[in-house]
Amino acid sequence: MQASTEAMEPELTARHLDREGGLQSLVWELIDRLGEDPARDGLVDTPDRVERSLKSLTSGYHKNPAELLRGALFDVEYDEMVLVKDIELYSLCEHHLLPFFGTAHVPYLPQGKVIGLSKVARVVDVYSRRLQVQERLTTEIAEAIEQAINPAGVAVVIEARHLCMMMRGVQKQESSTMTSCMKGSFRNPETRNEFLSLIQKQSS
Structure with a gap:
């Protein structure tokens, strides 16, 4: 018409x-x-x-994650794992402009500096509020934290459901996608397994 x-x-x-x-x-x-x-x-x-x-x-294009983190860094002597889990995220798939949504789990091992806890979630928002693929989103979050505080290690795990798979194409409504990025100490099997066991306990 x-x-x-x-x-x-x-x-x-x-x-x-x-x-x-x-x-x-x-x-x-x-x-x-x-x-x-x-x-x-x-x-x-x-x-x-x-x-x-x-x-x-798509408001994330107008926000600078480095500036966001720069205003929330604190000197501490704590060097054990900091884990912010179950961070809700909503983004748009850059291939079809359809939403994908899920949760992110972000741990890091500080070396003299920590990030204000809410800022970790805000970094997830900054990158998810852009046209994205889940794989790149996962890496960008990890790299932003790594560059901000140079931790001994940082990791990101995202589990998300994509409407481009659920509403069109293969139309698999129960499918989900998991991606991970492990940097520094999280490449060590012991540290990585400690992190993964923590988020698995929460999910069970």
């Missing part, structure tokens, strides 16, 4: 023209090309809603 500007009410035509050149105009055209009427009552405000939604879901 093609919606021509001649057929639209004057107010709707003006609102559409105001969007030209911006994200809302692209959404308006997408709705039209999918065979719907973007001037229909239920859709007329959809371009605005989609624009605000996408800006929120």
